[in-house]
Amino acid sequence: MKVSRKIVLHFPARLVEEAIAYRLVKEYNLQFNILKASIIPDSEGFIVLELTGEQEDYDRGVRFLTKIGVNIEALSQNVVRNEDKCTHCGACLTVCPTGAFEIEPGTRRVLFMHDRCIACSMCLKACPPRAMELHF
Ligand code: SF4
Ligand code: SF4
Numbered sequence: 001m002k003v004s005r006k007i008v009l010h011f012p013a014r015l016v017e018e019a020i021a022y023r024l025v026k027e028y029n030l031q032f033n034i035l036k037a038s039i040i041p042d043s044e045g046f047i048v049l050e051l052t053g054e055q056e057d058y059d060r061g062v063r064f065l066t067k068i069g070v071n072i073e074a075l076s077q078n079v080v081r082n083e084d085k086c087t088h089c090g091a092c093l094t095v096c097p098t099g100a101f102e103i104e105p106g107t108r109r110v111l112f113m114h115d116r117c118i119a120c121s122m123c124l125k126a127c128p129p130r131a132m133e134l135h136f
Pocket of ligand 2: 121
């Protein structure tokens with residue numbers, strides 16, 4: 001059975017130079033679509049990606065990542081905006097890795113494009129009135 005999951009990989013510093021995504025393709029037959037990557041040499045890194053492949057390969061790939069010290073976060077939660085609380089301050093625009101927020105020209109209101117959201121939760125803490133909510 002084929003699966004496709006959105007996950008966040010957090011790397012410790014020693015793994016930043018490793019071609020982790022390349023190994024997932026070559027050794028575990030997985031396909032990936034990188035949605036966002038932030039890798040700083042000599043520091044930590046994270047990649048938000050959509051990983052696709054046969055269930056068995058996916059499980060093997062995840063075991064490999066865990067074994068080498070990559071912290072994996074599944075993105076099965078749903079993030080919604082409480083429209084009554086949003087003040088359109090724009091703080092969420094700078095933290096969202098997938099560009100799920102945009103300023104509407106003219107009105108300067110902050111639009112939330114739910115279909116772009118990968119539920120990484122980064123906007124939850126960044127939002128001053130706590131308008132972004134995590135639903136399970
Ligand atoms: S940070 Fe919160 S209040 Fe500000 S625009 Fe984003 S969702 Fe609205
Ligand atoms: S949870 Fe927030 S920061 Fe993360 S992708 Fe969704 S809207 Fe962007």
